[in-house]
Each structure stands twice: as structure tokens, then as C-alpha cells.
Amino acid sequence: MVHPLRDKAAVSGVGDTAYTRGTPTNALTLQFEASLAAIADAGIDPRDIDGVIPYFPGGAIAEDFIANLGLRDLALSAFIPMGGATTVAAIQMAAMAVATGVCKHVLISVGRTGYSGARVSTRLQQFPVFAQAAEFEAPIGMFAPAQLYAQGARRHMELYGTTPRHFAEVAVTTRQHAILNGNVVMNKPLTVEEHQASRMIADPFRLFDCSLESDGGAAVIVSASDRARDLKKPLVTIMGAAEGHPDSPASIAQRSDILEFGLVKSAPRAFAMAGVGPKDIDVAQIYDCFTFTVIRQLEILGFCKTGEGGPFVMDGRIGLGGELPINTHGGLLSQGHVVGLNHVIELTRQLRGEAGRAQVKDAEVGLVTGYGDMGDGSIAILRRAA
């Protein structure tokens, strides 16, 4: 049976700002600059937006959209508290809203001053899901994601022989893609040697294993496919989308398998909804808060077996021209950190054939993941309509 949501919704507009470290403006302004760009890309009137799912906390809330865009009848306002898994989880929610007719056009958006504003350890104190870590782990010197996720990376290395060289391959390949994109924070080549010599942050994560603290805005419009077909850009439909929450969702420490991400649950649902499997994926944008996080997600997604993610990323497989090009825009590691909404934008551009020098030839089906908080995992599978 075909899932009732398959291909019923589409990504109809995408927009982003310059990705920088340092901005004269604020998160709210960046969010609206990106939102207006996405609205223009879709070719709709701002007042046609009747659903908003802004990233929270930080940036605009529903009231800001009504006030700034003159929205006449906002039918859906939601926050999705899943950290870095939020923006892709929002694709599922938006698809449900437009496929059922609750909304016509849902705007998903992020505005972020991760460089110029509060840094990660400060921001996370606003997150309810970090309350247990704040009580039990922050006092012993463990609170930042680099620290909390490092133990899983170390365990993977000990169990399966994954190495820093594997991590470096993700960082270096992602950087090569960033340079092709141009609108990126990190625009100089990175070598394996530079990666391995970069300072240690939380072993086994070195500086170049970590995503950027940057400034920027990103936005995506989701519309019903029937409506999107008549809009400005080529139709890119949402074949499947899902969010997943791991066991012991607020504490990695207490999770029976600390390498279980929410993606373990969401990926099978999304593939089933889409009616495709890993072999059908032409290009993938994998949430890359850390290099290792990419390696582990590739395993969970079924591109390789558990334990084989390290060798899988080697030998050009994840680069342009490889078997599975990933993060063709430079990702969070090299383009900028807008909580992964730039991954959704890049996948859409790839499937439209708008990816410029980083274009994956004949890309028809692609996937994007989100990863956040203590391992929540979201996924969307998109395709260029025939």
C-alpha cells in the first residue's frame, strides 16, 4: 500500500543568507532575509504563508511572522524541540499540514548568530532536554555536545577500529564541496594532515571534527504538491519523512546502546513511506555536527553495516563523482551552522539541477537527515518529479 503522505507535499521554495562568522545584524533579521528569499524562490506572496515552524529557541516566533509578513490567517504555528533534528522533522510536520489541507504553504526557518551571539554551552541551557545533563553531567565537566557525543565516537573506535583518518576524510571531503559552493564560512582547502594536527577539543574530536559556530539564516517553503506544480521552480516532492527519538532520550549516558540514534527508528519509516531504499539514493545531506556523526548515520541508514562506516567514507565514495556524494554544500562543518536547514536547501537545489559546480549529475532521489539534542534523528527523502 502506498503511504498516504508519499509525494503529496513538495519543497516549493528555498532561501538562505550569506554564511559568515561575524554579522552586523541579528538572528531575527537573518531569519526574515532568508524567509523572504524562500518566498521569492517559490514565487508566492508572503501573505500566502499560513503555517510557520520556526527553529526554537532563538529567532522569530509566530507573532513575528504575522507582524512582519502581514499574514492574514495563520493556521499553524509550531515549535519542534529536537535541536539539530528540528528542521528535518519540520518537513514531516509541514507535509502533514499541507497534504491534509490544514495549510497551503508552511514556512520553516532558522536565524542564528552562533558566532556573534551566545555560544553553544550558553544556548543549551535554554533547552529543557539538557536539564538532566545540566544536573548530572555539567558539574563533572561534561555538557557541550562535543563532549557528550565524544564517548560514543570513542566506543565505536574501540569496538570497530574506526580511526581519526576516517574522521578526516569526512572533514576534507566536506571542505572540498564547500569550496565549490562559494557561499561558505570555510573557503580554504583542508588537508588530512591539517585535520590530524588540529587541536583536541574532546577526544577523539579535534577542532576540524566539529561543526562551525557561524551566523546565517535559512528558510524552506513546503506546499501541497498539486499547488507546488504550478509554482515557479521544478517540482521536488517529499517521498518520505520521519522523526525518531532514541531510548533514554534525555541522557546518552543511560542509553543501553549509546550508539543508538533516533534515526534507528525514523529511517525505516521514511524509507517505507518513500518506497525506496538506500540503493536508490543519488545524493545525501547528512547532519554533520561532528564528522563521526556522519559515519554513524551512514551505518544506521543502511548504506553500510554497523562498524563499517569508517572504511565506507574512504576512497572518494562520499565525494562528488563517488558512489554516494554527501554534504555537497559544505555542511555544518564548512558551509555554516543553521541547524541543518542548509542541508534541506542543498538537497532541493541538487534535485532541481541548481547546485552549480557541486551538481551531482542526474540526481533524482536524495535524502537529508537531522540529528540533535541527545540523539534525536529525523530524515526526509525527496525526489525530482518526472
Next chain:
Amino acid sequence: MSAVTTAAPPPAPERPLPAPTRESQPFWDGMREGRFMLQHCAQCSKVRHYPRPVCPHCFSMECTWKEAPLGGAIHAWTVCHHPFNFFFKASAPYIVALVDMDAGVRVNAQLKGVAEADLAIGRRVKLGFEPVDKEVTLPFFVAG
């Protein structure tokens, strides 16, 4: 008249401390007394950590607290070099070990007196108690 600088030196960064909840207070009371106390379901007796109001196995909201043994085995670790909180700058790099306690839960705490080269999954460690002030005592590990 030249200005005289009288600015005080910046205050030392404060250690982040736990804010016990209704559910977790017995754990922290135990730490202060040098006892590793864990929450058990009063109905099905299963242990749970971190403390919370409902047993996820039988949904009982009644619980009891029992003292647990201090031994465990390393499950994973990290060595923290970058001090995301300035309080930890002086002690970096420090090892944080995630330990499978013999009582059936995990504890994350700093591991002291063990060289990085000697870390291994399964290595035995023992929980100790470090008083921070008159209210708060934090756990740490030593070789067990």
C-alpha cells in the same frame, strides 16, 4: 588628574552545580553522606537512573532508595581538552569515564589517577565522593 584603575580582578568562574529536584534529592543526599543511592520501583523493584517519577516498566509512582555498590567497568570515555565552561580550564585535560556500574545503571564522572594510555572498555573502576561544599558532593572514579 590621571585615572586610577581600581577594577577588581574578575571573579573566579563558578563550578556548575546540580539543582536537585524532588525526584533526585535522595541521590544527592546520599552523595553528601558518601553513599551511592539509587532509585528503585517499589512495585517491580527495577532500578532507574537518572531519577524520575514513574517506573517505565510497570508505571508505579512509588519508589524506594537503596545503597548500591561502588564498583563498575568502563563503557566509554572522552578526554576533555577544551574547557567549554571556564571553571574547568585549570583542570583540563581531564578524563570523563562513562561507567557500567555493577548496580545496573551508568555513571559519568571524572576518572582520576589513570593514564590515558591505560583506558580500555571493561577496565574496573570504583566510585569515590568529592565534597564541593556543605550541600554538594560529586562522584569521581579511581582505578578499582
